[in-house]
Amino acid sequence: MTDSRLKHFIAEGLLGQALSLISDLRRQSSVPERVLGLELNSLTSAKGSCSRESSYLLSRKDLTGRDRVRCLVVAATGQLRSGSDDAGRATFKKAVLLAESIDAEIACYARVLQLAAIASWIGPGAASLEVAPTRHLVTSAGRPDFMVRFHLALAEIAAKQGLLRRAHRQLEVVAELLSSFPNRFLQAEHAIRAGAVCLLASDPEGAAAFSHKAIGLAVECGAPTLEVVARSNLAHAFLSLGQLHLCHSELSQALSLCRPRGSAELGILDGLMQYALASNDEQLAGRISDSTYGHSLEIEQGHSYYGLWHLLTRVKWLYRTDQAEAGVAVAIDAIPRIERMADRNLLERMQLLAAEGLGRIGRTSEGARLMATAVTANPDPPLEMMAEASRVAGRLTARDDPLAAASHFDRATRILHRVGNLTACAEVERNAREVTQRPAVFSAMATGALDDGPLMVREDPPPWLDCGPRLPAAAYAERIAALIDLAAHPPLLAAETLSLLADTDTALHIRIVAAGPAGEVEQRDSFAAPEAPAWRDEHADIITIAMGSHRDREFAVRVLPRSSAAARATLLAVERLVQFAIALARARNQEREQTALWPEPSPEQQLGLVCVSERMLELVKSVRRIAPSNVTVLISGETGVGKELFARALHQASARHDRVFLPFNCTTVPRDIVDSMLFGYRRGAFTGAQDDSPGLIRAAAGGTLFLDEIGEMSLEAQPKLLRFLESGEILPLGETRPQLVDVRVVAATNANLEQLVADGKFREDLYYRLSVIPLHVPPLRERREEIPLLVEHFLDKCSHELQKPLLRVAEETLEYLVLYRWPGNVRQLANEVRRMVALAEAGAVLLPEHLSPMIAASRRTVPADQRTLEPTEMVMRLDQPLAAATEHLERALIQRALKSCGGKVDDAAKLLGLSRKGLYLKRQRLGLTERHSGLTAQEPPSGA
Numbered sequence: 001m002t003d004s005r006l007k008h009f010i011a012e013g014l015l016g017q018a019l020s021l022i023s024d025l026r027r028q029s030s031v032p033e034r035v036l037g038l039e040l041n042s043l044t045s046a047k048g049s050c051s052r053e054s055s056y057l058l059s060r061k062d063l064t065g066r067d068r069v070r071c072l073v074v075a076a077t078g079q080l081r082s083g084s085d086d087a088g089r090a091t092f093k094k095a096v097l098l099a100e101s102i103d104a105e106i107a108c109y110a111r112v113l114q115l116a117a118i119a120s121w122i123g124p125g126a127a128s129l130e131v132a133p134t135r136h137l138v139t140s141a142g143r144p145d146f147m148v149r150f151h152l153a154l155a156e157i158a159a160k161q162g163l164l165r166r167a168h169r170q171l172e173v174v175a176e177l178l179s180s181f182p183n184r185f186l187q188a189e190h191a192i193r194a195g196a197v198c199l200l201a202s203d204p205e206g207a208a209a210f211s212h213k214a215i216g217l218a219v220e221c222g223a224p225t226l227e228v229v230a231r232s233n234l235a236h237a238f239l240s241l242g243q244l245h246l247c248h249s250e251l252s253q254a255l256s257l258c259r260p261r262g263s264a265e266l267g268i269l270d271g272l273m274q275y276a277l278a279s280n281d282e283q284l285a286g287r288i289s290d291s292t293y294g295h296s297l298e299i300e301q302g303h304s305y306y307g308l309w310h311l312l313t314r315v316k317w318l319y320r321t322d323q324a325e326a327g328v329a330v331a332i333d334a335i336p337r338i339e340r341m342a343d344r345n346l347l348e349r350m351q352l353l354a355a356e357g358l359g360r361i362g363r364t365s366e367g368a369r370l371m372a373t374a375v376t377a378n379p380d381p382p383l384e385m386m387a388e389a390s391r392v393a394g395r396l397t398a399r400d401d402p403l404a405a406a407s408h409f410d411r412a413t414r415i416l417h418r419v420g421n422l423t424a425c426a427e428v429e430r431n432a433r434e435v436t437q438r439p440a441v442f443s444a445m446a447t448g449a450l451d452d453g454p455l456m457v458r459e460d461p462p463p464w465l466d467c468g469p470r471l472p473a474a475a476y477a478e479r480i481a482a483l484i485d486l487a488a489h490p491p492l493l494a495a496e497t498l499s500l501l502a503d504t505d506t507a508l509h510i511r512i513v514a515a516g517p518a519g520e521v522e523q524r525d526s527f528a529a530p531e532a533p534a535w536r537d538e539h540a541d542i543i544t545i546a547m548g549s550h551r552d553r554e555f556a557v558r559v560l561p562r563s564s565a566a567a568r569a570t571l572l573a574v575e576r577l578v579q580f581a582i583a584l585a586r587a588r589n590q591e592r593e594q595t596a597l598w599p600e601p602s603p604e605q606q607l608g609l610v611c612v613s614e615r616m617l618e619l620v621k622s623v624r625r626i627a628p629s630n631v632t633v634l635i636s637g638e639t640g641v642g643k644e645l646f647a648r649a650l651h652q653a654s655a656r657h658d659r660v661f662l663p664f665n666c667t668t669v670p671r672d673i674v675d676s677m678l679f680g681y682r683r684g685a686f687t688g689a690q691d692d693s694p695g696l697i698r699a700a701a702g703g704t705l706f707l708d709e710i711g712e713m714s715l716e717a718q719p720k721l722l723r724f725l726e727s728g729e730i731l732p733l734g735e736t737r738p739q740l741v742d743v744r745v746v747a748a749t750n751a752n753l754e755q756l757v758a759d760g761k762f763r764e765d766l767y768y769r770l771s772v773i774p775l776h777v778p779p780l781r782e783r784r785e786e787i788p789l790l791v792e793h794f795l796d797k798c799s800h801e802l803q804k805p806l807l808r809v810a811e812e813t814l815e816y817l818v819l820y821r822w823p824g825n826v827r828q829l830a831n832e833v834r835r836m837v838a839l840a841e842a843g844a845v846l847l848p849e850h851l852s853p854m855i856a857a858s859r860r861t862v863p864a865d866q867r868t869l870e871p872t873e874m875v876m877r878l879d880q881p882l883a884a885a886t887e888h889l890e891r892a893l894i895q896r897a898l899k900s901c902g903g904k905v906d907d908a909a910k911l912l913g914l915s916r917k918g919l920y921l922k923r924q925r926l927g928l929t930e931r932h933s934g935l936t937a938q939e940p941p942s943g944a
Contacts (some may be wrong), residue, residue, distance in 0.1 A: 013185035015044050016222010031060065035067045042074045043185070044223040050078050066106050069099045073113050080121040081264065089126075092117070108137040112146050116153040123343050124160040127153065136617075148177050148186050152193055159197050162344035162378055167197045176921055188217035188226045195233045200345060202383040202419040204240035211237060228258045228268075235271050239278060242422030247275050266292060270310040277316060278423045285317045308338055309346060315353050319360065328357035348374045348385060352392045359396040367396050383492070384424065386485055387415040391428050398435035405435065407475065411482060411496075418492050479503075480577060487581035488588075490548040490555040491524070497545065497557050497578055498527055504574070506567040508532035509560040514553040522553075535560070545575050548582055587806070609642075609649055610793045613783040619646070619775060626773050627653035632725060634710075634770045635748040637777035640827030643748040644708060646777060650746055651704040659703035664696050666707060671714035675733070679720060682734025697730055697741050704744045710770065711751035711762060722766045745770075780822040780829065787818045790826065794833035795846075802834075806843040811927050812891075813848050815884045820855050845927075891926050894919070 009018035019040040022033055035057060042050045054075040057063060063071070072095035079088035092114040099110040111134040119127035131154070138150045155170035174190050195210035211234035218226035235250035251271050258264045269292045276285035292310055311334045318327030331354035338347045351374035358367030375381075375389050394408035409432040416425045479500050486492040494512045501507050509532050512524040528535070539560055547555035561571045609620060626633065627650050635643045644663060651661045669677055680695025697705060707713075713721070724730050725745060729738040747770045756762035780787070791809055799807050809817075822828055836850045848856055874892055893912060901907035909919040 011181075011183070013183035013187065014221050015040050015185050019044055019222070031057070031062060032064075032067060035063075035070050038074050039070055042077055044221075044225055050074050054078070065098060065102045069095050069102070069106050069110055072098065073110055077113065077117050080117050081259075085122055088117070088121070104137060105141055105143075108134075108141040108143070108146050111137050112149045112153070116149055116156075119153045119156045119160075124157045125340065125343070127157050128161075131157070136612075144177055144181055145183070145186065148174050148183075148190075151177070152186075152189055155193050155197065159193075159200055160343045160345060162200075162348075162381070164197060164201045164382065167193075168201075171197065172921055172924075176918075179918070184217050184221035185223060185226070188214050188221060188223065188230070191217060192226060192229050192233060195230070195237070199233065199236055199240070200382055202421065204237040204420055208234060208237040208241070224257045228254045228264055231257075232264075232268055232271060235275075239271070239274060239423055240421040242426070244275060244279055244423075247278075248272070251275065264306075266310060267306045270306070270313050273310075273313045273317065277313070277320060278426070282317070282321055286321070289314055289317050308334060308343075312346070312349055312353065315350075315357070319353075319357060324357050324360035328354060328361060331357055344378060345382075345385070348378055348381065349388065352388055356392045356395055359392075364396055364399070367392075371396065383415050383419050383489060384421060387412040387419075387421075387424065387428070390415070391431055394428075395431055395435055404475070404478070405432075407478065414495055414499075415486075415492060418489075418495070483577055484581045484584060487548075487578075487585035490550040493578070493581070494547045494555050494557050495525065497547070497574065498525060501557075501559060501571070501574060502527045504570050505529075505562075506570045506574070507559045507561050509535050509558075511535070511558045512555065513558055514550075514555050517552050524555075532560070543571065543575070545578055546582075547578070609645060610790055611783075611786055612789055613785050615778055616783060616786065619777065620649070622773075622775060623650050624653050626650070628655060630744050631772045632744075632770055633746045633773045633775060634753075635746065635775045635777060636753075637748075637750065638779045638825055639750045640825035641777040641779055642826050643750075643777055644706065646775065647704070647706045647746045647748060651706075651744075654704070654744070656703050656744060660700055661704050661706065662696060662700040663706040663708060666709045666712045671712075671716075674714055675717045675720060678717065679724075679730045680732040682732060693732075695730070695732060697724065697743055698739070700743045701741050702743070704746060707745065707747045709749060709751075710747040711749040711753055711756055715761070715763070718763045718766050722763065722769055725766075725769045780825045784818055787829065788814060790829055791817055791833060794830045795837065798834045798837040802837050804837050804840060804842045807837060807840060807846060808844075809846045810848070811887065813846050813851065815888070816848055816851055816855055816858070819884070820858050887926065890922060891928065894922060894926070894928060 006018055006021055009015070009021065019037060022037040022040065034053070038050055038053050038057065041053070054071045057071045058068065058075070072091055076088045076091035076095060079085075079091060092110070095110045096107070096114060099107040111130070115127055115130045115134045118130060134150060134153075138146050151170045151174045155167045155174070158164070158167040158170060171190065171194050174186075174193075178187055178190060191210045191214035195207045195214060198204070198207035198210060211230050214230035215227055215234065218224070218230055231250045231254035235247045235254065238244070238247035238250060251268055255265065255268045255272075258268060269288055273285050273288040273292065276282075276288060292314075311330055315327045315331045318324070318330065331350055334350055335347070335354065338350055351370055355367040355371035355374065358364070358370065371389065371392055378385070381389070390408045390412035394405040394412065397408065398405035409428055412428045413425055416422075416428065479496070482496050483493065483500070486496050491512075491514075498510050498512055501510050507527070508529045510527040512526070514522045514524055516522070541560060543559045543561060545557045545559065547557060549555070559571060561567050609616075611617060611620065623646060633647075633650060635646055637643050647663070648661060651657060664677070666674060676693065676695070678696050680693045680698055683692050720730070724741075727738075728742065729740050731738045753762055753767050753771075757764045757767050791814065795807060795809060799805055817829070817832070824831075832852060832855065835852060836846050840846055840850060874889075894908070897908040897911045898905075901911060905919060906916055909916045912919060914922070
């Protein structure tokens with residue numbers, strides 16, 4: 001009964017209850033039960049340390065290998081939490097090495113938890129190096145809990161690297177996985193990551209909603225560790241929203257739950273320091289800074305993840321207390337350490353703070369250069385980062401160009417108002433008042449009934465806009481840049497467009513409208529010239545400029561232009577600028593989608609190979625093992641499998657990699673001159689030998705000679721090749737003395753050499769001398785799992801060569817490619833992709849009709865049948881992979897449901913027995929765009 005209850009609690013993610021059950025039985029607990037209790041305690045306890053129990057268990061000689069791995073993982077995680085990064089990584093390494101010597105499942109367990117811990121406590125740079133081996137194990141294991149933890153770690157890495165859309169996609173994958181096996185603990189972790197991503201994406205309201213959900217789940221599953229993180233996230237959301245009292249309350253509760261002197265406590269104290277600065281309580285901020293700064297230095301000498309984040313707040317406090325020199329020193333010193341961590345978000349923030357500090361101490365030019373470095377390094381920053389860059393630009397330009405500073409401050413305020421970050425708005429106002437030395441006008445904005453009071457924010461228009469004249473070209477150049485920067489955010493793009501059109505005096509009326517999914521139209525903002533007539537929606541001269549969709553709303557700017565030709569020309573120019581900015585934003589987004597998250601190439605990619613199957617990866621390992629030696633290698637395989645690629649990989653991995661690699665196909669020259677081609681000759685050695693020829697062997701001296709189609713070599717040339725392989729000496733025609741040549745020989749064949757030996761067409765002794773180490777490259781039909789990756793590789797390569805950017809292969813097309821037999825192997829696949837790219841238009845989706853007729857006719861998911869099918873029936877072949885059949889069935893069902901419901905997503909979801917979000921995720925995965933389903937593929941689900 002106890003075992004069944006324990007399994008039930010763990011399966012449901014009720015880890016606190018499971019730990020309580022084990023604790024009640026502690027006296028009669030076996031070693032495995034104590035190990036399980038140690039794991040549960042590590043996952044749920046925020047205050048206690050597991051180091052003593054893990055040390056005790058690791059000292060026991062009766063501990064099994066699997067249990068030892070689990071104890072090492074707990075110990076390593078505790079070390080990382082306490083800030084001992086080097087010790088934690090070393091312990092994780094021991095755990096992984098031991099786990100890999102046991103079996104794949106325990107190795108996957110160790111790898112997944114190592115990846116998650118490094119992503120959380122060290123940073124994305126170190127974590128990204130562990131992704132490739134972890135992904136391989138997770139895919140092989142097939143356990144949904146491992147898959148969930150893996151994707152949660154990927155989401156965290158992506159978010160910290162600034163790839164927020166990728167992080168959102170990873171979290172969507174997690175949500176779909178959790179829908180099939182509800183687990184409270186993993187659901188809480190998902191809500192925590194989603195809240196953190198919302199904070200980075202400038203969505204404090206979304207962050208607050210996810211954090212509230214995470215707190216409830218953490219309490220339900222009895223995991224104070226998760227509750228601490230969730231409350232900290234909620235506090236930062238309240239801080240952004242200006243609800244300072246609630247922020248302080250959540251931080252205080254989180255502090256009471258966490259273990260003293262650890263990294264988590266440092267993060268919470270840093271949040272309290274931010275609260276103190278937002279409350280203008282510099283004394284409280286100073287007291288917290290003094291204690292936390294020393295604490296951060298104790299943790300890995302200030303190199304820990306949370307320690308470096310705390311330095312941001314410390315620099316702000318130093319600036320606030322007129323210690324700019326000290327603040328700049330701290331910021332400049334931290335930048336190289338952050339670069340090694342590879343946290344793009346943190347790096348850009350610290351660079352901008354350092355640039356601000358340089359301006360504060362009179363080194364404005366240096367500050368401007370550093371600001372430019374920070375901004376240009378991230379082509380698509382979050383909105384709050386854009387606002388921060390505008391705030392710093394305002395400070396740097398205030399002395400030389402007050403009007404430019406006003407424009408920067410105004411843009412920062414507009415962005416922050418839009419995302420709801422009222423605390424940052426107040427900081428911009430404080431900066432503007434400080435650098436312009438003018439009285440500011442304030443207005444009260446309510447921030448919550450439970451707060452200490454309203455937050456004071458600047459009124460529009462800003463009071464410093466009466467500065468002197470400024471060169472119009474400079475001002476409008478900045479406005480154009482702002483349009484490009486904000487193009488991915490339709491509400492802000494619309495506001496910037498309205499502002500630009502109003503300043504150019506081209507319109508009588510300007511209105512920002514947002515159309516809802518049911519066709520309702522909401523007016524968001526407007527401008528009217530003093531002499532403008534009354535607005536009429538049906539006015540024939542009104543021009544509508546589309547801004548894009550945002551949260552189920554289609555934004556647009558509607559303009560009634562002035563009647564002059566100059567005004568209409570200016571309006572046309574602005575409209576073209578907006579369209580270009582939107583197109584550029586889409587292109588940048590698609591480029592990011594095609595860019596790898598982890599720039600470090602895998603071991604096989606470093607050798608120029610593309611492979612993921614178990615057999616091919618083992619082959620790559622063999623290549624790496626034998627590369628350092630000079631033994632002869634014989635590579636066999638069908639035509640087109642990539643034998644020469646493996647020969648080149650062998651050369652690249654050897655000490656000869658910087659010398660020549662010389663390929664020679666034995667079928668490209670007549671059999672009677674192979675001898676002279678390989679071994680060379682002296683002038684006059686035979687009729688027609690008018691000059692000396694070194695031969696291929698001497699030409700490849702010091703490097704690698706690749707002999708392709710070795711089975712076609714003439715019997716006359718084979719003895720000389722055998723002598724060279726045995727002695728390293730050659731005797732060219734016309735020479736009297738042999739010459740020693742240092743060359744490594746790699747041979748390849750698509751023939752059965754053993755059969756040729758039996759038939760007397762190939763020397764047996766040469767065969768054995770060539771095949772010291774035989775390598776066999778399997779045909780493509782035996783490693784179909786590599787076809788999607790190969791298609792992506794060839795598509796990227798061919799689209800660049802043929803200048804056809806932004807191409808994509810439809811899922812249905814990929815099904816045909818995966819199921820085809822490929823008698824010509826990889827070479828045939830590469831040629832097929834090149835053919836499709838050559839015939840396609842740039843930006844197209846490659847559909848089955850783009851395939852060559854032979855491949856298109858080779859497989860039908862729904863073949864023609866003798867009888868007429870009903871509209872609700874379909875025929876499906878059973879001799880195809882389950883995934884392909886399932887996907888085709890899902891696609892057909894969704895398309896029919898959407899069609900029968902007239903495109904109404906809610907009705908279609910109800911008909912299919914899905915939630916609206918579940919239908920949205922399936923449409924995204926299946927690529928059901930507007931062309932396929934009559935709806936927009938990017939339409940977000942309600943509540944998302």
